[in-house]
Amino acid sequence: MSKLSTSPTALQCYHCGEDCNNDTLLAYDKAFCCSGCKMVYEILDQNGMCDYYSISDNPGTSQRIQVREDKFSFLDDTKIATSLIQFKDEARTHVNFYLPQIHCSSCLWLLENLHRIEDAVISSKVDFERKEVDIIFDHRNISLRKVAELLTGIGYEPYLSFNDMGKQLPGIQSDKIYKLGVAGFCFANIMLMSFPEYFGIDAKEKDLLILFRYANLLLSLPVFFYSATEFYSSAWKSLKHRFLNIDAPIVLAVWVTFARSVYEVLSGTGGGYFDSMSGIVFFMLAGRVLQDTTFRQLSFERDYTSYFPIAVTKLVEQKQQSVALPDIQLNDTLLIHNEELIPSDGILTRGKALIDYSFVTGESVPVEKEMGEIVYAGGKQIGSNIEILVIKEVAQSYLTKLWNKDEAGINKDWEHSFVHLLSRYFTWIVFSIAFTGAVYWSVYDPSRIWNVVTAVLIVACPCALLLSNTFTNGNILRRLGRNHFYLRNAQVIEDIATADCIVFDKTGTLTTGRYNDIQYEGDNLSDRQKQQLGVLASQSTHPLSKAIVEWSGISHNQKVVGFRELPGYGIEGTIDGVLVLLGSKSFVTKEKSKIPGGQVVYIAFGEQVMGKFSFRNHYREEVPALLKFLGAKYQLAVLSGDNDGEKKFLENLLGPETTLLFNQDPSDKLNAIKRLQDSGKKVIMIGDGLNDAGALQQANVGIAISENNNHFTPASDAILPARELPRLYRYIQLCKANKRVVLAAFVISVLYNFAGIFFAVQGIMSPMIAAILMPCSSISILLITFGLSNYFSARLQIK
Amino acid sequence: MSVIILLLIASISVASLFLLAFLWSVKNGQFRDDFSPAVRILFDDQPVRKNEPVLPEQAVSK
Numbered sequence: 001m002s003k004l005s006t007s008p009t010a011l012q013c014y015h016c017g018e019d020c021n022n023d024t025l026l027a028y029d030k031a032f033c034c035s036g037c038k039m040v041y042e043i044l045d046q047n048g049m050c051d052y053y054s055i056s057d058n059p060g061t062s063q064r065i066q067v068r069e070d071k072f073s074f075l076d077d078t079k080i081a082t083s084l085i086q087f088k089d090e091a092r093t094h095v096n097f098y099l100p101q102i103h104c105s106s107c108l109w110l111l112e113n114l115h116r117i118e119d120a121v122i123s124s125k126v127d128f129e130r131k132e133v134d135i136i137f138d139h140r141n142i143s144l145r146k147v148a149e150l151l152t153g154i155g156y157e158p159y160l161s162f163n164d165m166g167k168q169l170p171g172i173q174s175d176k177i178y179k180l181g182v183a184g185f186c187f188a189n190i191m192l193m194s195f196p197e198y199f200g201i202d203a204k205e206k207d208l209l210i211l212f213r214y215a216n217l218l219l220s221l222p223v224f225f226y227s228a229t230e231f232y233s234s235a236w237k238s239l240k241h242r243f244l245n246i247d248a249p250i251v252l253a254v255w256v257t258f259a260r261s262v263y264e265v266l267s268g269t270g271g272g273y274f275d276s277m278s279g280i281v282f283f284m285l286a287g288r289v290l291q292d293t294t295f296r297q298l299s300f301e302r303d304y305t306s307y308f309p310i311a312v313t314k315l316v317e318q319k320q321q322s323v324a325l326p327d328i329q330l331n332d333t334l335l336i337h338n339e340e341l342i343p344s345d346g347i348l349t350r351g352k353a354l355i356d357y358s359f360v361t362g363e364s365v366p367v368e369k370e371m372g373e374i375v376y377a378g379g380k381q382i383g384s385n386i387e388i389l390v391i392k393e394v395a396q397s398y399l400t401k402l403w404n405k406d407e408a409g410i411n412k413d414w415e416h417s418f419v420h421l422l423s424r425y426f427t428w429i430v431f432s433i434a435f436t437g438a439v440y441w442s443v444y445d446p447s448r449i450w451n452v453v454t455a456v457l458i459v460a461c462p463c464a465l466l467l468s469n470t471f472t473n474g475n476i477l478r479r480l481g482r483n484h485f486y487l488r489n490a491q492v493i494e495d496i497a498t499a500d501c502i503v504f505d506k507t508g509t510l511t512t513g514r515y516n517d518i519q520y521e522g523d524n525l526s527d528r529q530k531q532q533l534g535v536l537a538s539q540s541t542h543p544l545s546k547a548i549v550e551w552s553g554i555s556h557n558q559k560v561v562g563f564r565e566l567p568g569y570g571i572e573g574t575i576d577g578v579l580v581l582l583g584s585k586s587f588v589t590k591e592k593s594k595i596p597g598g599q600v601v602y603i604a605f606g607e608q609v610m611g612k613f614s615f616r617n618h619y620r621e622e623v624p625a626l627l628k629f630l631g632a633k634y635q636l637a638v639l640s641g642d643n644d645g646e647k648k649f650l651e652n653l654l655g656p657e658t659t660l661l662f663n664q665d666p667s668d669k670l671n672a673i674k675r676l677q678d679s680g681k682k683v684i685m686i687g688d689g690l691n692d693a694g695a696l697q698q699a700n701v702g703i704a705i706s707e708n709n710n711h712f713t714p715a716s717d718a719i720l721p722a723r724e725l726p727r728l729y730r731y732i733q734l735c736k737a738n739k740r741v742v743l744a745a746f747v748i749s750v751l752y753n754f755a756g757i758f759f760a761v762q763g764i765m766s767p768m769i770a771a772i773l774m775p776c777s778s779i780s781i782l783l784i785t786f787g788l789s790n791y792f793s794a795r796l797q798i799k
Numbered sequence: 800m801s802v803i804i805l806l807l808i809a810s811i812s813v814a815s816l817f818l819l820a821f822l823w824s825v826k827n828g829q830f831r832d833d834f835s836p837a838v839r840i841l842f843d844d845q846p847v848r849k850n851e852p853v854l855p856e857q858a859v860s861k
Contacts, residue, residue, distance in 0.1 A: 129833075211807075
């Protein structure tokens with residue numbers, strides 16, 4: 001492979017907006033960074049779709065990495081295709097693709113105008129947040145494979161993973177919203193028709209009053225039998241586990257209220273409390289809906305199947321055929337192309353493997369493997385094609401087994417929330433008040449017992465506690481989400497607040513995955529030589545080359561002649577007539593060397609070896625400050641898959657008592673977390689790669705660090721972008737504030753309850769009083785929770 | 800008095816219409832993607848309808 005630099009000035013690619021380094025392509029008066037981008041432009045230009053470029057500037061994504069021509073040939077396989085297709089009749093096929101490249105309105109426009117490029121596409125609709133496109137096409141005129149290739153051709157390569165097989169349309173989680181809508185409708189109308197009840201009505205209009213009461217009874221039925229089922233099922237589930245959660249007393253209150261109201265209406269003794277009942281159900285459902293706000297664009301449930309391809313190429317008697325992942329068998333020979341993931345453990349039988357395990361370990365420098373060595377699933381091949389002989393089926397592979405082990409052994413118990421415990425005490429207190437009231441009235445006026453007991457249960461239901469809890473949680477989840485700290489659900493807030501130990505992964509978490517800390521040892525380099533090194537390194541995309549480019553600080557471009565890159569070894573090229581070599585020891589010095597290339601790069605000018613670079617992971621800015629802050633309040637630990645080369649440095653940073661464990665493989669990490677938990681700690685694990693996946697699941701809270709929100713993160717309880725890591729301390733503080741807010745709101749609501757009980761035990765609880773107390777307490781609790789949680793966020797300087 | 804009953808029926812049915820509209824909009828996914836509709840409406844030329852969605856029965860008769 002040889003490249004000639006053509007243009008000296010850095011231009012922006014018309015398609016993707018990236019700098020066109022040395023190989024700018026000029027065509028149609030536009031500059032392109034690579035032939036891929038130019039090709040996309042050509043396709044759009046031919047179809048008169050260049051509006052794409054006028055909606056947003058440089059809307060495309062870089063096409064530097066070319067997609068293999070027959071990459072989607074597996075879609076011709078009926079079995080695989082059927083597993084992806086959602087609906088099919090004689091003329092139409094519906095399919096849904098995940099396109100991670102979707103990012104702007106141009107993408108939206110282009111993808112929804114697919115039918116202008118290809119007649120056989122009937123319609124396409126983008127779901128922007130999920131980055132998905134629903135395509136309906138006429139399968140008599142175009143195949144699924146062609147549709148995927150069409151998308152790839154215009155720069156939107158569908159991401160198809162093993163996980164997509166048999167994927168159904170995502171079930172719409174709108175049950176609660178329906179229930180909320182119905183409850184709101186009934187509540188408002190019941191309130192309206194209860195006015196005569198509150199303010200009295202002329203005796204002549206008695207019939208009207210009765211009519212209103214029956215109308216209320218009718219309207220309350222959907223609330224009782226439909227909207228409130230949300231609470232019934234949750235209460236029933238917890239009772240089956242012999243646990244009294246907060247929903248149980250609420251269900252009791254709803255039932256008692258409903259029963260008493262029905263009795264009053266049917267017996268003609270009163271109007272009942274339908275308004276209070278439906279109001280409570282409405283407000284509580286609103287709180288639940290708010291709390292369940294999920295971040296749909298993120299997935300917290302990813303397992304290895306989302307990372308794995310849907311099909312790979314199998315070699316049968318030197319012929320290539322596509323095979324779906326579950327059908328891979330022992331002793332199959334698989335052909336792994338450049339940039340493809342190895343789906344199962346195997347032995348390398350042909351080719352030179354250079355495997356990027358960054359998915360698994362977070363380590364960005366690829367590992368070399370020779371023929372006959374074992375390669376593990378999860379690595380990505382870089383460079384030429386390789387062949388592997390499968391020694392373990394996909395489900396039995398090292399990585400897969402690790403995952404399955406986690407899922408079986410871990411069962412997070414969400415019902416330990418303090419809210420549930422509080423509600424239990426509260427319930428007993430309410431019962432004893434009701435009981436005392438009943439005893440008192442059995443002496444003085446037995447006819448009132450029933451009246452008083454039900455009124456106490458109605459008034460004192462712990463709905464205020466539930467309201468303050470759900471609304472505070474919802475608000476804090478949204479606040480954190482606005483700061484890009486995404487939690488899986490509300491329980492995670494409390495888990496974060498109660499944790500007392502924080503464990504960090506090193507590579508990719510405390511450090512960036514990149515190698516920015518460079519050290520040079522050897523003979524002094526002249527400025528000119530530095531420049532030459534930089535120019536040579538800029539020809540390669542290897543992470544270490546990039547680091548050298550940065551180090552050299554090149555300012556102008558020079559011609560490189562005869563550039564050659566040997567993956568896994570090094571690069572060479574002639575600059576100003578001098579042959580420059582950069583790479584592993586054996587490559588540069590031509591001596592046989594057993595030392596792996598790893599993190600040392602040798603350089604040579606001509607025949608003369610000048611010295612070597614060594615690289616170290618770069619610690620994220622502000623990480624030391626964060627660790628100092630956290631170290632004061634938490635037990636800290638660092639788990640690293642690397643060797644202990646940086647032990648000294650970390651000890652200085654974290655203090656001598658910190659647990660530092662090195663050479664940890666994924667299951668060691670998991671066990672380390674388990675040991676901490678066995679010693680009574682509640683652990684937050686912060687990690688990034690698949691190698692942390694087990695530990696993230698085992699920990700009480702697993703926080704996945706992502707460099708980019710669109711990237712895949714392992715299954716976890718929370719996702720935090722790397723740039724927000726320094727602010728983690730504030731977020732933890734906000735989670736702690738959550739509990740205080742809930743308690744404060746609860747105290748206020750208890751005051752309301754006291755007022756209510758004051759009337760209830762005397763047996764003078766009228767619908768009017770109930771109607772005033774209920775909305776008052778609900779609304780004031782909403783105001784308090786919003787006000788307080790916003791106050792705490794402002795104080796912590798969280799947006 | 801009969802007026803009140805009439806009004807009652809009217810008000811409940813109007814409210815029910817709104818309830819149905821709400822349920823329909825949730826079901827229709829109108830709250831699912833809140834970015835694209837706002838952008839879509841600004842595109843000058845709406846997708847040219849040269850291929851009306853082909854219904855199966857039409858497709859067969861063709």
